[in-house]
Amino acid sequence: MATITERPLTSRLRQDREPVLAEEYERAGGYQGLRAALRMAPNEVTDLVKRSHLCGRGGAGFPTGMKWSFVPMGKDAPHPKYLVANADEMEPGTFKDRALMEGDPHQLIEGMAIAAYAIEADIAFIFLRGEYQLSARRLTQALAEAYERHYLGRNILGSGYSLEMYLHISAGRYICGEETALLNALEGKRAHPRAKPPFPQVSGLFGKPTIVQNVETLCNLPHIVSKGAEWFLGLSPTGEGGTKLFGVSGKVKKPGLWELPLGAPLRELLEEHAGGMRDGTRFRGVLPGGASTDFLVDEHLDTPMDYAHVAKAGSRLGTGTMVVLDDQTCPVGMVWNLEHFFAQESCGWCTPCWSGLGWTEKILLAMEEGTAVQHDLEILKFQPKFMAPGNTFCAFAPGAMEPLQSALKYFGDDFQRHIKEKRCPWR
Amino acid sequence: MAKIFVENKPYEVDAKQNLLHACLSLGFDLPYFCWHPALGSVGACRQCAVKQFKNEQDITGKLTMACMAPASEGTRISIQDADAAEFRRAVIQGLMLNHPHDCPVCDEGGECHLQDMTVMTGHSHRTYNSPKRTFKNQYLGPFINHEMNRCIQCQRCVRYYREYAGGDDLNAFRLRDTVFFGRAEDGVLENEFSGNLVEVCPTGVFTDATLKHHYTRKWDLQMAPSVCTHCALGCNTTVGERYGSMRRVVNRYNHEVNGYFLCDRGRFGYEFTNSPARLKEPMMRGAVVSKSAALESITVGGRAIGIGSPRASLESNYALRQLVGAERFYAGVSGAEGTAVAAALSILKSGAVPSASLLDVEQADGVLVLGEDVLNVAPLMALRLRQSLRNAPMRAAKKFNIPPWLDHAVREMVQDQQGPLFIASPYATKLDAVATATERAAPDDIARLGFAIANAIDRGAPEVAELSEETRTLAASIAHALLGAERPLVISGASCLSTAVVEAAAQVAWALHRQGRAQTRIAFTMPEANTFGLALLESKTLADALKEDGIDTAIVLENDLFRRAPEHLVREFFEKVPHVVVLDCLPTLTTAAAEFVLPAGTAAETSGTLVNSEGRAQRFLRAFVPSGSVQESWRWIRDIAVAGGRTDCAWQTLDQIIAAMAQDCPALREVPEAAPARDEAGKIAREPDRYSGRTSMLANITVHEPKPPQDVDSALAFSMESGFRPAPAPLIPFFWAPGWNSIQATNKYQTEVGGPLRGGDPGTRLVAASVQAAEYFREIPAAFRPAAGEWLVCPAFHIFGSEELSRHAPGIAELTPKPYIALNPVDAEVLGLHAGDAVQVTLDGVTGVVPAILRADLPRGVACLPAGLPPFEGCALPSPGKLALAKPEFSVRGTP
Amino acid sequence: MLSPEVVTELLSVEEREEIEAEAAHYPVRRAVCIDAMLIVQRHRGWVSDESLGAIAELLGMSTADLDGIATFYNLIRRRPVGRHVAMLCDSVSCWIMGYNRVRDHLCKQLGVPMGGTTADNRFTLLPIVCLGACDRAPAMMIDGELYTDLDEQRINTLLERCE
Numbered sequence A: 001m002a003t004i005t006e007r008p009l010t011s012r013l014r015q016d017r018e019p020v021l022a023e024e025y026e027r028a029g030g031y032q033g034l035r036a037a038l039r040m041a042p043n044e045v046t047d048l049v050k051r052s053h054l055c056g057r058g059g060a061g062f063p064t065g066m067k068w069s070f071v072p073m074g075k076d077a078p079h080p081k082y083l084v085a086n087a088d089e090m091e092p093g094t095f096k097d098r099a100l101m102e103g104d105p106h107q108l109i110e111g112m113a114i115a116a117y118a119i120e121a122d123i124a125f126i127f128l129r130g131e132y133q134l135s136a137r138r139l140t141q142a143l144a145e146a147y148e149r150h151y152l153g154r155n156i157l158g159s160g161y162s163l164e165m166y167l168h169i170s171a172g173r174y175i176c177g178e179e180t181a182l183l184n185a186l187e188g189k190r191a192h193p194r195a196k197p198p199f200p201q202v203s204g205l206f207g208k209p210t211i212v213q214n215v216e217t218l219c220n221l222p223h224i225v226s227k228g229a230e231w232f233l234g235l236s237p238t239g240e241g242g243t244k245l246f247g248v249s250g251k252v253k254k255p256g257l258w259e260l261p262l263g264a265p266l267r268e269l270l271e272e273h274a275g276g277m278r279d280g281t282r283f284r285g286v287l288p289g290g291a292s293t294d295f296l297v298d299e300h301l302d303t304p305m306d307y308a309h310v311a312k313a314g315s316r317l318g319t320g321t322m323v324v325l326d327d328q329t330c331p332v333g334m335v336w337n338l339e340h341f342f343a344q345e346s347c348g349w350c351t352p353c354w355s356g357l358g359w360t361e362k363i364l365l366a367m368e369e370g371t372a373v374q375h376d377l378e379i380l381k382f383q384p385k386f387m388a389p390g391n392t393f394c395a396f397a398p399g400a401m402e403p404l405q406s407a408l409k410y411f412g413d414d415f416q417r418h419i420k421e422k423r424c425p426w427r
Numbered sequence B: 001m002a003k004i005f006v007e008n009k010p011y012e013v014d015a016k017q018n019l020l021h022a023c024l025s026l027g028f029d030l031p032y033f034c035w036h037p038a039l040g041s042v043g044a045c046r047q048c049a050v051k052q053f054k055n056e057q058d059i060t061g062k063l064t065m066a067c068m069a070p071a072s073e074g075t076r077i078s079i080q081d082a083d084a085a086e087f088r089r090a091v092i093q094g095l096m097l098n099h100p101h102d103c104p105v106c107d108e109g110g111e112c113h114l115q116d117m118t119v120m121t122g123h124s125h126r127t128y129n130s131p132k133r134t135f136k137n138q139y140l141g142p143f144i145n146h147e148m149n150r151c152i153q154c155q156r157c158v159r160y161y162r163e164y165a166g167g168d169d170l171n172a173f174r175l176r177d178t179v180f181f182g183r184a185e186d187g188v189l190e191n192e193f194s195g196n197l198v199e200v201c202p203t204g205v206f207t208d209a210t211l212k213h214h215y216t217r218k219w220d221l222q223m224a225p226s227v228c229t230h231c232a233l234g235c236n237t238t239v240g241e242r243y244g245s246m247r248r249v250v251n252r253y254n255h256e257v258n259g260y261f262l263c264d265r266g267r268f269g270y271e272f273t274n275s276p277a278r279l280k281e282p283m284m285r286g287a288v289v290s291k292s293a294a295l296e297s298i299t300v301g302g303r304a305i306g307i308g309s310p311r312a313s314l315e316s317n318y319a320l321r322q323l324v325g326a327e328r329f330y331a332g333v334s335g336a337e338g339t340a341v342a343a344a345l346s347i348l349k350s351g352a353v354p355s356a357s358l359l360d361v362e363q364a365d366g367v368l369v370l371g372e373d374v375l376n377v378a379p380l381m382a383l384r385l386r387q388s389l390r391n392a393p394m395r396a397a398k399k400f401n402i403p404p405w406l407d408h409a410v411r412e413m414v415q416d417q418q419g420p421l422f423i424a425s426p427y428a429t430k431l432d433a434v435a436t437a438t439e440r441a442a443p444d445d446i447a448r449l450g451f452a453i454a455n456a457i458d459r460g461a462p463e464v465a466e467l468s469e470e471t472r473t474l475a476a477s478i479a480h481a482l483l484g485a486e487r488p489l490v491i492s493g494a495s496c497l498s499t500a501v502v503e504a505a506a507q508v509a510w511a512l513h514r515q516g517r518a519q520t521r522i523a524f525t526m527p528e529a530n531t532f533g534l535a536l537l538e539s540k541t542l543a544d545a546l547k548e549d550g551i552d553t554a555i556v557l558e559n560d561l562f563r564r565a566p567e568h569l570v571r572e573f574f575e576k577v578p579h580v581v582v583l584d585c586l587p588t589l590t591t592a593a594a595e596f597v598l599p600a601g602t603a604a605e606t607s608g609t610l611v612n613s614e615g616r617a618q619r620f621l622r623a624f625v626p627s628g629s630v631q632e633s634w635r636w637i638r639d640i641a642v643a644g645g646r647t648d649c650a651w652q653t654l655d656q657i658i659a660a661m662a663q664d665c666p667a668l669r670e671v672p673e674a675a676p677a678r679d680e681a682g683k684i685a686r687e688p689d690r691y692s693g694r695t696s697m698l699a700n701i702t703v704h705e706p707k708p709p710q711d712v713d714s715a716l717a718f719s720m721e722s723g724f725r726p727a728p729a730p731l732i733p734f735f736w737a738p739g740w741n742s743i744q745a746t747n748k749y750q751t752e753v754g755g756p757l758r759g760g761d762p763g764t765r766l767v768a769a770s771v772q773a774a775e776y777f778r779e780i781p782a783a784f785r786p787a788a789g790e791w792l793v794c795p796a797f798h799i800f801g802s803e804e805l806s807r808h809a810p811g812i813a814e815l816t817p818k819p820y821i822a823l824n825p826v827d828a829e830v831l832g833l834h835a836g837d838a839v840q841v842t843l844d845g846v847t848g849v850v851p852a853i854l855r856a857d858l859p860r861g862v863a864c865l866p867a868g869l870p871p872f873e874g875c876a877l878p879s880p881g882k883l884a885l886a887k888p889e890f891s892v893r894g895t896p
Numbered sequence C: 001m002l003s004p005e006v007v008t009e010l011l012s013v014e015e016r017e018e019i020e021a022e023a024a025h026y027p028v029r030r031a032v033c034i035d036a037m038l039i040v041q042r043h044r045g046w047v048s049d050e051s052l053g054a055i056a057e058l059l060g061m062s063t064a065d066l067d068g069i070a071t072f073y074n075l076i077r078r079r080p081v082g083r084h085v086a087m088l089c090d091s092v093s094c095w096i097m098g099y100n101r102v103r104d105h106l107c108k109q110l111g112v113p114m115g116g117t118t119a120d121n122r123f124t125l126l127p128i129v130c131l132g133a134c135d136r137a138p139a140m141m142i143d144g145e146l147y148t149d150l151d152e153q154r155i156n157t158l159l160e161r162c163e
């Protein structure tokens, strides 16, 4: 059994699933990070975050402090500047940000206030997916409390710094999680992604400098500011810094969500925390970080779950919430389900994505229905090449290709069987 | 400039552009869809992929969308690279998944960018065997046909319609592979530039609904370079004919004039040419007679006068002037119009500020409009003006290194910011929505505002007496904004028929110029296609003609005098003139009153020269030989002259009459430069290489293929055989290049994509600014004070309806407003009037009854009538009038 | 275009107040359009053509503008729904954990296919993407409340609770 050292993000979460409100939050050391940050210069906060090596927890893993350093600062900088918490969490298999928002909403607010201060933002939005109604209620309550206690609003805690923070409820669509599509959604437009460059740090929401950051990323900030970069770096055995929320779903004995050091081994997660496979099922593979990551299989079970090691194993850490494929479940069916999702959610902007995913989904369905032919497999194999990173406008379609390309690699025989037997062997 | 390498060979390209632009400008064939030279790059279709290499050593490279990458120094790319080619094939395959197999019955076939690009990428075999997605089409009005199943989701239509043309009733709906491009519900597209969708859409989703009524395969059209005659801007067009009737109009690119686009009046107004009412044969007292009988009966003695026309060619006007003598030649326009136009012309010639081309308009970064409804009077100027509003805010984008061609990035940064635009006009105009500030006022007050702005710019310009504090403040802020512009522009014109307004506009431009704004430009919109051409002949006006006594014969050139003067005055005139000869293409009240009517050709059927509102002489060439006795008016006039024994008017060819005109009239000396003469340009086919049916077209009459008609007027032949390609720019009958059958072939004719045509843009400026600055105008009108019981009745212009000829096109007729008089609700209350009430209007001696509409934007004491529409089309507006509540039965005279 | 009077008629005072309160958060009015549609939907269950027109007018946009946005997002409903809306997660973890079975049971119990509304207008049954309850799959949402670890038994109880 691995030793769990510290759980800064989740240690306050209550057993009864009720939210930690302001008083309780403060008693547990809440808003000390913000107080400390306000005593520093904004660029010192950015430097601190840079030194902590905190990387984005929304999927892409970009270094957070570095991202902030591109924001124009000082007197000539355009205003208002914006900070946006990306609470869209729609990646299938992902259920981590919801836990943080429902259980400890002030932690997010404090993290946002720190980030906003570091980039001298004037306005912050929490971009929350519409289905998260409980999160919405709890965040609304926490926001009111934070305003009341002068953690938000004009002249925060007498520091001279002011920040308005609003909750924006999204009307749905996975693509809204993509940070530039999110900006269009916030502007009340169709949520097509935007071209990069220019990056949002320079021209973002309403054309103004904007930082978009995942909920979990932001929740780390109060702790980094309170306890320092060294402490944060020391949390993870592989040196990438910090803890990570890991989740496991699928036919395991104890599906759930845990905060563990970044770099905890995959096997420990699956076998110890998730309790191993359910009786009568065998492990075949796992999407390590949500629907848009490549399958890992048996041979990868000893991979430490951090950005670099998962990448070396041929996948991505993604959101750190994994979906397990077992031997009673058809891999082709599972991939069909995933590609159906992606095909439905394609924003329709770029050709490879809207045409390629539509076709991919139809072929996978044909396989499941037993009507696919050998040539269809060739077409299927071509799609990941077609929708490779750089070929599409944004990272959505390449993400969609990750489970497909790895399934073709690891479960190729299953695809063949569907064609040869003209049926799904699992049905 | 930057050096880039394509397939390892070095090329010099424009570093400020993207790689797609660079490749196309270099003449490479690189397919694309979502990019459009006027719309910039958004990287949606992914069709323009090339392989990009980091350096000479890099042999792996990386796929890049050429339209999204800058053509920066040292860039190394390959178009032929196998991965890039394969990817492009896959993209086309993706686009074709749902595309119907309907090329053989598709309106776009043969001129389809999607067809061209499919062939270019080599995709020829469909492996997709699932059902295709299908859509319901919408009714979009008389101009545009909708066939959504053909859509490839390139986004061009909505980008053009919404972002470029400013429309908001067309949009993209839904997402994934089922995006629907259309309206929220069936209905007429509201934007005045909707017709460009036909060319912007790379396939057959939006097609020309008027062409559909008399459809012809694009390769079966006989085409010629023409000039739009439906306003004074002179947009260049390509007109197409088949079986003796006109089938359609498309844009003919001219960098400095219309660029890539036309307005809907210009594109769809052509159908008047096919009107069943067309005059085809000479008539004498209402009966058809032979040409010779007509010519024998017309005598032109010493007491004949000629009345010219601002919608007839320079040649025809000149011919008439030669026939009757310069002192007996009258411009067929009202006195007020003549004065205002002459004032504008003299300002352009004697002031130091040159007139603006439409390209100049697009490049302006601070604009003042005085007294004009630009959209309805000079539509395409409004479209280009709209683009200019991005120039000032785009400077911010440049600061952040966002190149202007990266279209959405710029728009996202700029958001709703607009550059300075100020509009002072008698009524609210559609462009007001994007204006910084607007002012609604009577013409005299508009002029006063202009003079006040000039004074605020340069204290040397005279002060305006008794100026209100508000106007002073407004003038100061406009002056400030214009002084802050690098390329300020003042737009005015003859719409208010006010010399004061025209002079005030000049005053502002001159003041800016004196303050060191050397790039200042001035643009005067003009009423008709050849208003400036006619004005250059410097003649008296119709008002003077109507006063003449002792006239034997009046020859009226392509002009309905009932639109130029109040009906009773024209009738009196006709009563006192024993012989009236009228040349025109359609019956009018004037032709009805004439003793002789001679059928004149329309622009598509004839060749000649027009001078647009910029002062640019442009040649239009006939697409086909009209049926019946129809011919150029100048040829009719020559025939009359020759029949009467005159030898000085015996021009045989267009070049001859042009030469004579250039020699006679110093102002027209440069006209021959507008286009090469017949013998200067070899032989140019009007028919595409694939023109079909030549031998069978007349098979029901004769199996012998007749000799094609000869064209003595131009290098263009009524034939498929061409001497050499490409034709000189002014003579390009249509844009075509191997593999490029759609209008996108324009790329192949430009010095660089989106730049001037090779050999220079068509047309030649006849009017140049003087080196020396003119003196400021000192006469400033007093403020407008409505007289009790009297209204200043101003013209309200309608893109569909106000112009005479296009109104005979069924689609335009459908969108023409019903008669009305508009007035301010407070004024209406004084009269005890409600919306919809019948109002008796008396002005210029004409009385009519029209329903009232109430418009809060109208200043007190100002009323508006739709310009050019019955029953007041003969009254020169603005003019003072009386209004009274009338009985509800309207006595509206019908349209002739 | 609707006149301001008609807008007043078509949107309730509460709706307009809520929309204006949200609008204050954005530098441009049209940015609030998605919030506005969700607000109206919260009050009326869906966004009818009339509501859409009224919102467009209130925010100074065209109906094509607004409908283009409405049809992009899946939580904006342009068709009427029943008194209760059940949204069943059809994404990967729920699919693995028995989505098909749960769906078939739901459809049978309600007598409608996915996307349908019961004849008595009691229920509308819609598919929804991952509800972020993957560790307790299969999951569904009824009227905004999340229900997890679904099986036939639990579904029956849940349905019974809704009038």
Ligand SMILES: Cc1cc2nc3c(=O)[nH]c(=O)nc-3n(C[C@H](O)[C@H](O)[C@H](O)COP(=O)(O)O)c2cc1C
Residues within 6 Å of the ligand: A055, A056, A057, A058, A059, A060, A061, A062, A064, A086, A087, A088, A089, A090, A091, A174, A175, A176, A177, A178, A179, A180, A212, A213, A214, A215, A217, A218, A394, A395, A396, A399
């Ligand atoms: C299709 C797509 C969906 C995404 N969805 C989310 C999401 O729901 N939540 C999130 O935080 N990031 C999401 N991302 C990543 C964001 O684009 C962005 O990288 C992230 O919000 C940045 O925050 P971080 O650096 O803190 O991770 C998504 C990216 C893509 C391409």
Ligand code: SF4
Residues within 6 Å of the ligand: A175, A192, A193, A345, A346, A347, A348, A349, A350, A351, A353, A354, A392, A393, A394, A395, A396, A397, A398
């Ligand atoms: S890959 Fe293209 S179509 Fe797909 S979501 Fe991104 S931009 Fe939209």
Ligand code: FES
Residues within 6 Å of the ligand: B020, B031, B032, B033, B034, B035, B042, B043, B044, B045, B046, B047, B048, B049, B065, B066, B067, B068
């Ligand atoms: S033309 Fe380059 S992506 Fe469409």
